[in-house]
Amino acid sequence: MDGQGALGRRPLLKAGLATLLTTASAAPARAERRHERYLLGRGIGDVTGQPAENGMMGYARIGQRTTGIHQRQRARAFVVAEHDRPDRRVAVVVVDAGMIFGCVREAVLARLAERLGDRYTERNLLLAATHTHAAPGGFSCHTLYNVTTIGFQPGTFEALVTGTAEAVERADADLAPGRLGLARGELTGASVNRSREAFERNPAEEKRHFPGAVDPSTVLLTFERGGHPVGAINWFPTHATSLSPDNTLVSGDNKGYAAYHWEREVSGVDYREPDPGFVAAFAQSNAADMSPNLELRPGTGPTDDEFANTRIIGTRQYAAAARLVSSARPVTGGIDHRMSRVDMSGVAVAPEFTGDGRKHTTCAAALGASFAAGAEDGPGPSFLDEGAGNNPFFGTISEALYRASPELRERQAPKEILLPVGPLGWVPRVLPIQLVRIGELHLVALPQEVSVVGGLRLRRTVAERLGTAPENVVVAGYANDYAGYLTTPEEYDRQAYEGGHTMFGRWSLPAYQQEFARIASDLAAGAESADGPSAELNPGGGRVRLQPGVVVDAPPPGGDFGDVLEPPGRGYARGERARVVFASAHPNNDRRGGDSFLLVQRRVPGGWSTVADDGDWSTEYHWARKGLAASTATVAWTVPSGAESGEYRIVHRGDAKEPGGRVRSFSGTSDSFRVE
Known part of the structure; x- marks a missing residue:
């Protein structure tokens, strides 16, 4: 085979694991045929952004610019349709990226419409990011998220759109009868609560669900054909930040490694072949306060080697998911979805959801000084601190603002306001919420990073409206757009990093509970959900390109490229x-x-x-x-x-x-x- 040939197939690493993946979860042939009520498709696309001189997305460090590649970024798409009604379908895509921004989603939808017609729309396409901080940024159409990347980066934007659309197209073309399995388990040693003081403010009844202040829930959806696993999606909450701000190589971080390990090192996948054979995605859940840095310092835990930690935390996620394969129970039930858009800058929240029996309202987005202070495992400037009352300069300014506007105090206090990004138009205010049903599994897709207790409240709210158990509801965070963090009102009052980045104020989570209750009720009743206000993609203000492209390359004196x-x-x-x-x-x-x-x-x-x-x-x-x-x-x-x-x-x-x-x-x- 010459240098242009495909990568050689790798055998499974261990015979015992091979047996697990090919037989342990397979029902007898007759039972398999009984449960093949779905059409299943899988696809992988390359979404690697600009690998040189592109600001990276996540840590907001201006000097962190790409200098190469450790592992390529992938988009992993899964299409599920009812066997007898293939028009009832959903596509779930997990992308090795810091976030999914609204303009990326719209561009992917436009690309798919050109090639597949109206098969995939904003209603049945769920795009979610793994939230790796080791990938190129500059692909938002809102100013705030392009500041540290020196403006919009069209090359990285196009890479994400092209690769994501390609993954969905491949999954669509791959549709064939198959069986879905669902299993739940627990994983510890892959996360730690980096905002413990805020967590402790929550009611004891909620905290008891999280021993050690972490959410250990790992949920696995398996895809099988002919009794053999051909794909899996795992949801587990931990930040993809094993690699520190000092790293400048492109990587999917711990979740990207977990997927790579299962696909390439265990299942022998060749990414250059049209049929990958096996596709594994490791998606995020309610990960706002969950860190993989077990010692709560950047790049630490369980070792002091950030690359070793990436591999270890990724392997732990893989191992927990692989153990669930044999216990996956057949999924039954239909495919359905609901989507609506919400103007988060002005949601009137009913007393049913506020927790204090009174009506409250969200407001225009504002960043707190605690946001700039950074989190425990990724601190910001030393002159700023987490916590309400710890930043006197901004506290004095905020107190003046609150005296002038009691309404602002009721919605944003005790936040010490750093920057009113909402009135500036620097972040989106109209955001998508989506509910996807795959049999008994329900995905709550929202464009924010929600804490573990906040995730519990969302799951309970949706489960109650659907008449199901909360364990049948999974929070799919970082989905379809991005607008920062989401804490409980109790956590918000601590004004840790996550509370300072809960931009729409103290009542943001209750607002999401209310709006998800609305579309969950619609889904339960078989009614359509209201579209809501039109999306605002900010096509002008965010797509400012400040960094010039490549002008010319020169070979070494007396030599040539490739020497x-x-x-x-x-x-x-x-x-x-x-x-x-x-x-x-x-x-x-x-x-x-x-x-x-x-x-x-x-x-x-x-x-x-x-x-x-x-x-x-x-x-x-x-x-x-x-x-x-x-x-x-x-x-x-x-x-x-x-x-x-x-x-x-x-x-x-x-x-x-x-x-x-x-x-x-x-x-x-x-x-x-x-x-x-």
């Missing part, structure tokens, strides 16, 4: 790191979606076989600027413990912009080296 500047050693043992430096060009010329900037190849009879690329955990692709127009690419490969002995080489591929604007592809190949 090897630093060759590998003559041989490496397993666990050692092979490293090659190439003369390169700016990778933003072509992000190589569905492809790779590097190949690790082993000599086989008749040619070379590719064993790894820049989507693999074992590889690293580092880009660096050298002068005004020259650059280098450093490719590193840590030889896996299971690597076969033999002769290897490393290939780098890229695209250079010449004077005049033409972009041409190039490649370079290292000398071979031995692995023994």
